[in-house]
Amino acid sequence: MPDKPRKPWLAGVLTLVTRGLGHLYAGYPVRGLILFGIEQFLVFAFAVAASIYTPDRYLLVLLVIISLAFNVLCIVDAVDMARTHKDHYETARYNRWFAYVGYVLVLSAGVSTVLSGAIKSYLIQAYHIPAASMEDTLLIGDHILVDQRTAAREPKRGDLVVFAYPEDPSKEFVKRVVAVEGDTVEIRDKVLLVNGSSVPEPYVVHNEPTMIPATENPRDNLAPVIVPAGSYFTMGDNRDRSYDSRFWGFVPSENVKGTVRSIYWSWDRTARAVRWDRIGMKVL
Template identity: 45%
Template sequence: MIFGRKKSIPSELTKKPWWREYGEALLVAAILALIIRTFIVQAFKIPSGSMEDTLLIGDHLLVNKFIYGLPIPFTNKHFLAIRHPQRGDVIVFEFPEDADKPYFERRDFIKRVIGTPGDKVEVRNKRVYINGKLYAIEQERHKESSVVGPQYGPRDNMRPVEVPPGSYFVMGDNRDRSYDSRFWGFVPEGNIKGLAFIKYWSWDSKKHWPRFNRIGRLIE
C-alpha cells in the first residue's frame, strides 16, 4: 500500500460552466475597458465645425487622458501630471458653465489653448495678441471677411484679459464660428480631460463615405 497519494479529480468536476467562463471574461474585459477609458485614452466624435479645418464634423479622435495628470473619477482633480497644457494644445474639457448640472449632463468641448496662466490675451479686428504681440497660427481660419464691432460681442474685438492662475484661454480654429473663451471665460485646469492627439476615423455624412485621407493623422 502506498500512502500519501492523492486521488485525481475528474476534469468534468473542476471545469466551470460555459456561462460562468463567458461571464468572467466579459467582466474582466469591461473592467479593463473602463480603466483604459478613465486613465489612458478616450474616444470622442466631433459634432460641430468650430475647429475646422483642423477637425471636421464626423472626425473621430483619441484623447490622451494621463498627460495632464490621472483623473480622479467623478471629480475635477488630477494627480501625477506629466506636464501642464501648453499654448497650441488641442484639448477636450468639461464646459465650465455646466458645473452646476448633474455629472452625466455636462458637455465636453474641444478647443485650442491660446492663453496660459499669466498671459494677457486681446483680440483686435480678428487678430489675437498675447502679451502685446501678434499671435498667428497656420491652423486659424476666418471664413467671414467682415469685422463686427464690439457692440456685437467679443468675436472680432475683445479687450485685454489676464488668464488667472490654474486656468486657460481657449479658442476654436474656426474663429468666426466658435463659441469659446471670448464669450464665456476661462477653462479651469481641473476641467481639462486630455490632449487630442490623433484622428482614427472620419466619416463624411454628406457623401456617405469615409475620409480616408484624414484617418490616422496626428492633430497639430
C-alpha cells in the first residue's frame, strides 16, 4: 500500500461530518465505530430523558454541555490518532474515497436517520410555533418539545396537544384539549362550559371586544355539543383569534401526535432577539 501520511486537521474535519469518519481516515476504524455507537446511544438516552422528564432549562443546558463535550472529545481524539501517522502511514483498503462515502451513507444517512425517525415517531418531536392562536401560552417563534409516547397521545382536559388537522392531515395544529369523549361543551358569551359548569381558564385571552351571536358563527356562542367516543374538543388560548373545534369539529384520537411539554428555544422575530426567559419553560 502507498505511504500517505495522515493530516491531523483533516481527521478533525471528517469527524465533524460523521463521528468516526476521522478515525477511519486515521487508521482506527474500530475506535471510530465505537464512538459512533456511543453518540447514537447518547441521542437515544437524551430523547428518553426529554420524554420522561419535562425538560427545564437546567436539563437542556446539561444535555447541550454533554453533547458539545462529547463532540470535542471525538475531534481531539481523531486529531491525536492522525498525529501518530503524520509522518508515515501505509493506507489500508478502507482508505478509499468510496469507503468514506459508504461509511457516511450507511451510518450517518442510514443508522442515524432510522434512529431519528424512531425517536420522532415514538418518543419526542420538536415543533415550531408559526401562528398566534395559542398566545400568550405559546408565542410565535417558540420551539416546543412534544412527548409522543403512547400515554401522551391520550391527553386529559387542559393538555396542549399537537394533532393532524382533521380536514387536511398534512397540516399540524397545536391547541388545548378542553373536553374529552362524553363531555358536553357549550360556550355562552365567550365563557366555556363543560358538562354545565364554567371552566377556570387563567391562560385564556380575549383580544376582541365584540360579541358575535351564534347565528353568525360559533366563536363566542356555541350551542351544547357532546364529544363523541374517541374524540377531543380543542381550542386555542387566544380565543378570539383561533380556528379550532368551534368551527370544524372534533379531533379524532388517532390524529393526536403528542402532548406539549416545554419550550426549548424562542426567537422574537420582530425584536430579532432570543427570549431567554422562555427557554426551558414548562408548558401548562
